[in-house]
Amino acid sequence: MCGELRSSDAGTTVTLMGWVNRRRDHGNLIFLDVRDRTGITQIVLDKEASPEAHAKAEAARSEYVVAVTGKVRVRGQGLANPNMVTGDIEVVGSELLLLNEAKTPPFSPAEDAIANEEVRLKYRYLDLRRVEMQKNFAVRSRVAMAIRNFLVEQGFLEIETPFMTRSTPEGARDYLVPSRVHPGHFYALPQSPQIFKQILMISGFDKYFQIARCFRDEDLRADRQPEFTQIDLEMTFPRQETIFRVVEGFLQTAFKAAGVELGNQQFVQMTYDQAIARYGIDKPDMRLPAMVDLSTELTAELRETLKVDPALPVLGFTIPRVGELSGTARKALVNEIRGSFGDCGLDFLDVSRLRTNEAFVPLAEAIAAKLTAEQIVFNGENFTTEDLAVVITPKPGTPAKWNHDPQWIWKRVGALRLELAKKYADKHGLFTQTGTAADFKFLWVTDFPMYEWNEEAKTWDAAHHPFTSPHEDDITSGRLVNDKGAVRALAYDIVLNGTELGSGSIRIHRQDVQAEIFRSLGMTDEEARARFGFFLDALEYGTPPHGGIALGLDRIVMILAGASSLREVIAFPKTAKAIDLMVDAPTPVSEQQMRELSLRTVTRS
RNA sequence: GGGGACGUAGCUCAGUUGGUUAGAGCGCUGCCCUGUCACGGCAGAGGUCGCGGGUUCGAGCCCCGUCGUCCCCGCCA
Numbered sequence: 001m002c003g004e005l006r007s008s009d010a011g012t013t014v015t016l017m018g019w020v021n022r023r024r025d026h027g028n029l030i031f032l033d034v035r036d037r038t039g040i041t042q043i044v045l046d047k048e049a050s051p052e053a054h055a056k057a058e059a060a061r062s063e064y065v066v067a068v069t070g071k072v073r074v075r076g077q078g079l080a081n082p083n084m085v086t087g088d089i090e091v092v093g094s095e096l097l098l099l100n101e102a103k104t105p106p107f108s109p110a111e112d113a114i115a116n117e118e119v120r121l122k123y124r125y126l127d128l129r130r131v132e133m134q135k136n137f138a139v140r141s142r143v144a145m146a147i148r149n150f151l152v153e154q155g156f157l158e159i160e161t162p163f164m165t166r167s168t169p170e171g172a173r174d175y176l177v178p179s180r181v182h183p184g185h186f187y188a189l190p191q192s193p194q195i196f197k198q199i200l201m202i203s204g205f206d207k208y209f210q211i212a213r214c215f216r217d218e219d220l221r222a223d224r225q226p227e228f229t230q231i232d233l234e235m236t237f238p239r240q241e242t243i244f245r246v247v248e249g250f251l252q253t254a255f256k257a258a259g260v261e262l263g264n265q266q267f268v269q270m271t272y273d274q275a276i277a278r279y280g281i282d283k284p285d286m287r288l289p290a291m292v293d294l295s296t297e298l299t300a301e302l303r304e305t306l307k308v309d310p311a312l313p314v315l316g317f318t319i320p321r322v323g324e325l326s327g328t329a330r331k332a333l334v335n336e337i338r339g340s341f342g343d344c345g346l347d348f349l350d351v352s353r354l355r356t357n358e359a360f361v362p363l364a365e366a367i368a369a370k371l372t373a374e375q376i377v378f379n380g381e382n383f384t385t386e387d388l389a390v391v392i393t394p395k396p397g398t399p400a401k402w403n404h405d406p407q408w409i410w411k412r413v414g415a416l417r418l419e420l421a422k423k424y425a426d427k428h429g430l431f432t433q434t435g436t437a438a439d440f441k442f443l444w445v446t447d448f449p450m451y452e453w454n455e456e457a458k459t460w461d462a463a464h465h466p467f468t469s470p471h472e473d474d475i476t477s478g479r480l481v482n483d484k485g486a487v488r489a490l491a492y493d494i495v496l497n498g499t500e501l502g503s504g505s506i507r508i509h510r511q512d513v514q515a516e517i518f519r520s521l522g523m524t525d526e527e528a529r530a531r532f533g534f535f536l537d538a539l540e541y542g543t544p545p546h547g548g549i550a551l552g553l554d555r556i557v558m559i560l561a562g563a564s565s566l567r568e569v570i571a572f573p574k575t576a577k578a579i580d581l582m583v584d585a586p587t588p589v590s591e592q593q594m595r596e597l598s599l600r601t602v603t604r605s
Numbered sequence: 606g607g608g609g610a611c612g613u614a615g616c617u618c619a620g621u622u623g624g625u626u627a628g629a630g631c632g633c634u635g636c637c638c639u640g641u642c643a644c645g646g647c648a649g650a651g652g653u654c655g656c657g658g659g660u661u662c663g664a665g666c667c668c669c670g671u672c673g674u675c676c677c678c679g680c681c682a
Contacts, residue, residue, distance in 0.1 A: 022642075029639040042642065062632085081642055104633060107616050111631080112643085115616055118674050171682030191682080218681040219606095452682095465682040565675095576675065 003039020007074045007088045014091060015069045016041055017099070019129065020060050021110045030057040032093070034066060035110070037134055042081075042090040043068050053096040062110070063102035063126075069095040117567070121581040124572060136569050139258050140557045144211060146257035147231055147553075150250040156207040156233060161196035163189055163213070168531065170466065172216035175226070183598035189215035192550055195535055197234040198467060198507055201546040202538050209233040211553065220576045222565040223499060223555060227574075231502075234548030240492060243504060243549050244269075244444060247494055251556075255440070258560045262437045267494075271447040276407050280315075280414015282448070285498025286441035287430050288421050289378035291317040291413060294391060297366040305359075306349070312394040314349075315413040318371050319420050320381065321428040322388040337416065341392070346412065349391040367391060388424065390416070418498065433562045440559070443495040450474070450487035451520075459522050460484045464491040466517055468505040469547075475513065480520055494551065496559055504549025511539040 018036035081087030167188035
């Protein structure tokens with residue numbers, strides 16, 4: 001194929017088929033770069049040697065589909081192109097067929113500059129011809145295959161589950177499919193195969209997996225599409241660690257398939273509480289140092305002078321290798337931070353300014369020492385003026401909302417940490433991909449809270465999903481009833497570079513516990529039966545302990561491809577408004593179709 | 606649902622304080638060219654300045670609305 005010929009092929013006669021990437025017309029000599037999935041080869045057409053082929057080449061244009069037959073020749077002295085893999089050779093075209101013409105494309109797949117997304121998505125077939133995209137989908141295919149092979153070798157059975165299933169009101173909004181046969185009734189597309197995979201465990205398939213399409217009718221983000229692909233798995237009699245080892249195993253294999261040798265990289269583990277306290281987020285980006293609480297460094301006196309609330313944490317963090325900021329840049333930064341925090345009682349403490357006042361020098365030193373300690377733990381480097389230090393203090397008399405949720409300040413400062421990291425990403429180089437294991441920082445987050453307080457409805461909701469098992473201790477201790485906020489779930493997330501790759505849990509396998517959880521979520525037994533009766537029934541027929549996880553294949557590939565949007569690794573993605581610009585979906589349907597489904601549209605006020 | 610950025614030639618973009626005929630690069634069309642590889646040279650075509658309204662003697666530029674794309678918050682068990 002076009003990317004495969006080398007100087008060792010010299011002398012052989014070949015036929016190449018592909019698209020005209022570029023044409024360079026020198027009059028009696030024409031060069032055609034012919035492109036296919038594997039690469040590009042230069043074809044030379046000489047008017048004297050092959051007048052017919054040359055004449056056809058004159059008519060050829062970008063993106064014409066051609067077939068060229070000719071002899072492979074090593075290029076002469078000084079004619080090789082070191083920038084091309086096939087640059088040592090060329091094919092001397094003796095016969096050229098124009099298999100198909102092409103309209104002038106709205107943008108060229110050969111161009112380095114890429115068009116705006118609207119045009120790319122509308123002409124997706126042209127966009128997908130670009131080398132970059134071809135590469136992404138090759139990675140995707142290899143990764144999926146590696147995972148499939150790994151799981152099958154580990155004794156997992158691939159089983160498909162329905163796309164048309166039953167609507168479950170919990171969680172994300174469902175995509176609904178109207179039933180023709182049952183007027184007014186709807187199927188729902190699965191948000192995940194959750195209940196089916198648990199039933200498969202009850203059915204005795206002790207290790208199940210599926211590369212499954214899932215559907216969620218929620219608003220999109222760069223890392224969220226309405227339909228996406230999960231590597232879904234479940235097994236019987238697992239401990240958390242059993243699941244972790246399986247996932248770590250297939251990630252190693254998948255990354256290897258994509259050309260990244262993770263070796264024996266540590267999959268760090270921390271609890272949800274630790275993650276919030278150290279990073280202010282449940283999916284910490286471990287490519288950056290953690291936050292540190294500096295409140296112990298401030299004496300009561302200093303707090304008074306600096307107007308710092310004594311009851312709340314003083315959080316500091318560094319963004320390494322930002323480089324020294326100019327005075328103006330520094331001022332702008334401080335204003336920006338103060339501006340965004342002004343309404344919630346947080347203030348920026350400028351460590352370098354502290355040093356200018358003798359009374360505060362010891363404090364500045366103490367803070368610097370703590371930040372240094374953290375940075376040494378992180379990457380072995382001392383904290384220097386090259387690193388950006390940010391210290392955020394709470395003013396006394398802070399807004400009441402904090403009193404209900406002391407984690408609020410951690411989360412808020414944690415968000416700032418990410419914002420600044422992104423802002424200085426190019427400068428500090430921590431996010432620059434090197435193609436080695438060091439680019440990828442994995443993390444398991446465990447012990448998620450079981451319940452989440454819903455301020456609007458004044459109820460406790462399931463933080464994960466209602467089939468998640470609480471810690472055994474929390475069942476026996478009675479916290480399930482008395483102290484829902486403190487109940488920990490046997491739920492875990494796998495996080496990579498600040499992106500949640502997957503989420504799983506050990507499930508409830510006892511009908512009485514399941515019923516108890518439904519009750520604790522404010523569901524009466526009747527309601528639970530109405531929604532999940534079939535599942536409660538199943539639990540009563542000998543359910544083994546089981547658990548599993550689901551990982552976003554799209555996100556894994558996105559990170560491996562170094563892309564910043566899922567659209568780069570999904571062949572036919574949708575826009576932020578969930579529209580497919582190529583096929584133009586969704587569309588209205590005919591009156592006839594609507595009638596068949598017993599549907600009528602109404603205008604919403 | 607909310608906030609922000611963007612929308613000018615096929616593509617990427619510039620367009621000053623509101624002022625005559627709206628520009629560049631790439632691409633495209635024609636002609637020339639035997640060693641280019643982002644080929645080169647000459648000539649040329651190509652515009653509903655997203656759309657609608659308003660202000661003004663005059664709007665690509667100001668105001669209001671609207672549509673589209675992207676990013677973020679909410680939402681995503």
